Amino acid sequence: MACLIIVGTQWGDEGKGKVVDLLTERADAVVRYQGGNNAGHTVMFGNKTFILHMVPSGILRETTSILGNGVVIDLSELVKEINELEKMGIDVEKHLRISDRAQLVMPWHKTFDQLREQKKGKSKIGTTGRGIGPTYEDKAGRAGIRVGDLLDQEKFRSRLSELAKEKNIFLEKYFDTDETSFSAEDIFSEYADYLEKLEPCIVDTPFLINQLIQDGKNILFEGAQGTFLDVDHGTYPFVTSSNTLSGNACVGSGIGPTCITGVLGIVKAYTTRVGNGPFPTELLDDDGKILQSEGNEFGATTGRPRRCGWFDALLVRQAVRLNGITSIAVTKLDVLDNFDTLKIATGYRLSNGEESDNLPRSLENVIPVYHEMPGWKCQTAGLVKYDQLPGEMLGYLDKISELVGAKVSIISTGPKREETIVLNPDQFWD
DSSP: OEEEEEEESSSSOSSHHHHHHHHGGGOSEEEEOSBOTTSOEEEEETTEEEEESSSOGGGGGTOEEEEOTTBEEOHHHHHHHHHHHHHTTOOHHHHEEEETTOEEOOHHHHHHHHHHHHHHGGGOOOOOSSSHHHHHHHHHTTOOOBGGGGGSHHHHHHHHHHHHHHHHHHHHHTTOOOOOOOOHHHHHHHHHHHHHHHGGGEEOHHHHHHHHHHTTOEEEEEOSSOGGGOTTTSSTTSSOSSOOSTTHHHHTTTOOGGGOOEEEEEEESSEEEOSSSOOTTBOOSHHHHHHHHHTTOBOTTTOOBOEEEOEEHHHHHHHHHHHTOOEEEEEOGGGGTTOSEEEEEEEEEOTTSOEESSOOSOOTTOEEEEEEEEOOOSOOTTOOOGGGSOHHHHHHHHHHHHHHTOOEEEEEOSSBTTSEEESSGGGGTO
């Protein structure tokens, strides 16, 4: 039995979906434990490309795929995604399980998310506008609706009516907008249709997951976003509204911490970020444009271009500490194939002139101190044997491992499932 957590070590978009899909070959279940459809996993194998926003990546191998209680679910988007997967021949109903404790993203959450960003103007956070933050707010304020509430139609109707009145007052008085008010009856009818499709999938997921553990099954836990979008430990306030760290896998899926056997950190070979917020190693020159172009750095969910920069070892070393990472998977190395020189941030020069090799509380107004290394200047995309990798790439990997304090266990040389080198595959399942 193994319970392995997959976590992003930067600002998301590290390639978690591909790694989860790869490791699912030996997993009995995949559990998504936080976030909503404000993030996307792009998975390629053969000549097919899948972009998943809600359904765990394990569904592509028709493995039991669980949306845990820590996830917030937009039913309209979930049903769309399920329909697309079914068109591709995947039996979603047989393999998908949805927590009856997961919170629902309601229409007002999406509306308020977008209106708030408009009111903030230049000081906006840069959210996706998918209603994730407001949903988590209502969850914490005990004003949310859970998936299981749909199963009692009369209770759901009553709750919906009460909340719609409150949200309409907020819409009118705070936002002073001509947006159409929320109709409880229209929402009830819409969600009744969703329930008809999803009811067979709704279960007590903590019971299910603990039963799988008791039966000695292998389970993968996947989060959305990355370490530094964590609401507590990220670059606040430019963060998501949930805890993205590995520790939340237990809370967001309903298991005890003693069940966890390992944490795999996904590390992009350079650094990217979507949206606003500090980014010390960001490149605004031609090198940054090359990384964006060669890495196809555009958001899977929004299509927004990702900001790009050199690898930040301070950032990832902090992620190793916060998540208890036992090994790392390094992705998108092939994007660096054409660079003469590579840079790694090994320290920061602070605003007071001092240098630090630890991550400060604020990343505003810090200047990275770089260690330079030679590039490998050859095409490595698609290589699948360790002894095929150029010496300069192996040196780069060794330096990353040394600086962040975690061994490399997986090397990705392209977006496809098969373009991967796994060092000692048994280590994850022992």
